[in-house]
Amino acid sequence: MTERRPNRILGPLHDPFWHHCDREQLALQRCMSCEHRPWPPVATCEQCGSDSLRWEPVSGQGKLLSWCRFDHDYYLGAMPMPYWNIVVELDEGPIFISNPSQLDQSDFVAGLPLRVSFQQCEDEHGPFRLPVFGPLTPVTPQS
Amino acid sequence: MAYHPGQNIPIPETRYRDRYAIVGVGETDYREDYRAAREAAKSGVQHQNANTVEALAERAFHRALNDSGLGLSDIDGLGVSFLYGGYSAGEMAAQLGVAARCTLACSGVMAGPIPQAVSALERGECHTIALIYGVASQSKGRRFGGQVHQENLAPSSYYYHHPWGWSSQAAHWALAWQHYRAQYDIDEHALAAVSMQLRAHALMTDHSIMHQPLTREGYEKSRYIVWPLHLFDICLVNDGAVCLIIRRSDQSRDLAKTPVLISGWGEATVTQDKMKNLVVHRMSDQFQAAGQQALDMAGVTRDHIQHFECYDASSAHLVNHLEGHGFAAPGETIAGYERGEFGVGGRLPVNTAGGMLSGSYMHGWNHVAEIVHQLRHEAGARQTPGVETAMFSLAQTDQVHPLVFRRGEPT
Numbered sequence: 001m002t003e004r005r006p007n008r009i010l011g012p013l014h015d016p017f018w019h020h021c022d023r024e025q026l027a028l029q030r031c032m033s034c035e036h037r038p039w040p041p042v043a044t045c046e047q048c049g050s051d052s053l054r055w056e057p058v059s060g061q062g063k064l065l066s067w068c069r070f071d072h073d074y075y076l077g078a079m080p081m082p083y084w085n086i087v088v089e090l091d092e093g094p095i096f097i098s099n100p101s102q103l104d105q106s107d108f109v110a111g112l113p114l115r116v117s118f119q120q121c122e123d124e125h126g127p128f129r130l131p132v133f134g135p136l137t138p139v140t141p142q143s
Numbered sequence: 144m145a146y147h148p149g150q151n152i153p154i155p156e157t158r159y160r161d162r163y164a165i166v167g168v169g170e171t172d173y174r175e176d177y178r179a180a181r182e183a184a185k186s187g188v189q190h191q192n193a194n195t196v197e198a199l200a201e202r203a204f205h206r207a208l209n210d211s212g213l214g215l216s217d218i219d220g221l222g223v224s225f226l227y228g229g230y231s232a233g234e235m236a237a238q239l240g241v242a243a244r245c246t247l248a249c250s251g252v253m254a255g256p257i258p259q260a261v262s263a264l265e266r267g268e269c270h271t272i273a274l275i276y277g278v279a280s281q282s283k284g285r286r287f288g289g290q291v292h293q294e295n296l297a298p299s300s301y302y303y304h305h306p307w308g309w310s311s312q313a314a315h316w317a318l319a320w321q322h323y324r325a326q327y328d329i330d331e332h333a334l335a336a337v338s339m340q341l342r343a344h345a346l347m348t349d350h351s352i353m354h355q356p357l358t359r360e361g362y363e364k365s366r367y368i369v370w371p372l373h374l375f376d377i378c379l380v381n382d383g384a385v386c387l388i389i390r391r392s393d394q395s396r397d398l399a400k401t402p403v404l405i406s407g408w409g410e411a412t413v414t415q416d417k418m419k420n421l422v423v424h425r426m427s428d429q430f431q432a433a434g435q436q437a438l439d440m441a442g443v444t445r446d447h448i449q450h451f452e453c454y455d456a457s458s459a460h461l462v463n464h465l466e467g468h469g470f471a472a473p474g475e476t477i478a479g480y481e482r483g484e485f486g487v488g489g490r491l492p493v494n495t496a497g498g499m500l501s502g503s504y505m506h507g508w509n510h511v512a513e514i515v516h517q518l519r520h521e522a523g524a525r526q527t528p529g530v531e532t533a534m535f536s537l538a539q540t541d542q543v544h545p546l547v548f549r550r551g552e553p554t
Contacts (some may be wrong), residue, residue: 005308006305008305008306036415038415040303046261046415046416047415064425066319066321066322066422068321068370068371070370071366071367071369072313072368072369075310078308079308083308085309087318087322089423094416095419096415097403098307099307106195110326114172121346129353130306
């Protein structure tokens with residue numbers, strides 16, 4: 001099911017991220033000079049200043065660091081209220097703010113292993129695939 | 144380490160220590176203005192006497208001038224710090240009738256204007272400078288968070304995560320606090336102790352906005368903004384202005400009030416991995432680096448600090464300040480609040496006028512004004528007895544900028 005979402009930031013700096021998502025790949029920039037992995041995207045490396053940055057897929061796995069629930073409707077009706085956000089520390093090091101998938105509040109515990117999946121969404125710019133995170137171990141149907 | 148010292152302000156140097164002093168302070172009527180704006184909003188009619196930032200600034204300026212005992216002709220420098228637009232320093236000087244030899248455009252929040260003024264005074268650009276901060280966000284109906292943003296101005300974490308529904312300053316503090324809770328196994332409603340203490344301070348302060356007592360039950364029943372943060376964990380939004388008048392300390396001895404010496408400052412800015420640094424490390428490297436700069440410049444140690452004011456965008460952020468600067472052991476801030484250690488009469492009174500949570504949202508200028516009152520020993524019921532040295536700590540999501548002040552010779 002397609003979910004309506006607030007608008008992405010788009011442009012030459014940002015589009016490669018969403019193009020990777022279209023292929024169900026989570027990709028981040030990697031600095032060719034110092035190996036730093038910035039997120040959100042940068043034009044020059046925030047660690048060494050190099051402009052030699054390349055988009056490369058990451059494993060899409062990480063662990064849960066923190067979580068919060070929006071009760072105040074900052075997006076004025078654009079999101080069904082309330083909703084959860086999670087902070088994932090990717091295995092490659094960067095932290096990634098996302099939404100939980102197939103996870104309830106009772107599942108949230110620091111260090112929980114997580115894996116990326118892609119939710120079909122649309123905003124004013126059109127359809128896109130949004131990286132969200134669920135349990136690393138697939139959820140088995142209740143018998 | 145991921146910070147740049149001295150990026151936006153003069154490098155802290157001991158030659159500036161105690162050389163300049165705050166000799167006048169003026170604030171607007173936070174509580175009355177807040178109530179008037181609320182009444183106007185409720186009645187649905189256009190607020191006839193809506194505060195303009197210039198009118199607020201003028202009021203604060205005249206109060207500061209009167210407080211200092213100086214005359215209009217004594218002021219020959221003017222810095223303005225209008226957060227969301229307003230007159231330039233030159234236009235404001237003309238409005239006030241100040242013959243300004245020097246004008247400064249200061250950053251909006253209390254992150255640099257005082258060192259910048261000291262620098263201008265040291266260069267001989269002026270003799271006595273008035274710094275004015277003003278904001279009319281309540282009257283303008285300014286909203287915080289959400290899709291509206293100025294891409295070139297906002298820090299990236301603030302606006303980048305819209306497709307996931309993540310936005311707002313409050314959400315930054317919610318994530319940092321939730322991480323801390325998990326790390327130290329802290330109760331969901333533990334911040335009640337912080338919010339209640341600041342409310343108790345506001346009740347001792349005539350001009351502070353919130354004037355109803357806050358109980359634990361009242362805190363727990365208040366709505367969530369971004370769980371686990373309640374309404375009362377998030378700062379106020381209100382109109383107001385603050386003016387500080389600064390000149391050389393040795394020319395401040397015969398004025399109306401005890402001078403408050405500018406003793407030290409520091410600065411550390413996060414330059415990479417901003418969210419990780421905030422959520423996981425709570426900017427501890429930046430607090431330690433900038434705090435040490437300020438203490439070293441002032442020639443004091445942390446143990447000399449008897450009164451502490453810090454930028455409380457959220458109650459959760461006080462935890463970051465207190466543990467970051469080493470005023471509380473890691474994981475111990477809440478227990479300290481529950482024991483009354485950070486209240487008036489405790490071992491280190493913090494945000495004694497109610498801060499931005501219960502006092503007034505003047506972006507750190509309210510905190511410096513309170514330090515002036517405390518160091519002059521004129522803070523009434525909330526006075527820290529015999530306070531000689533105080534510290535202010537500004538920290539937003541990506542910068543830390545502390546100031547150290549000392550009480551000058553009484554006039």
